[in-house]
Amino acid sequence: MEFEIKIPIWRVIAVISAGVLGYIVGLIVYR
Numbered sequence: 001m002e003f004e005i006k007i008p009i010w011r012v013i014a015v016i017s018a019g020v021l022g023y024i025v026g027l028i029v030y031r
Helices: 009-029
Strands: none
Touching: none
């Protein structure tokens, strides 16, 4: 087995989408 450090695309998308959603919600709440 080869040991490779690779971040799954779905995990990257999940983190980015979560950050964007949190940012938008923050703008709406503190508007």
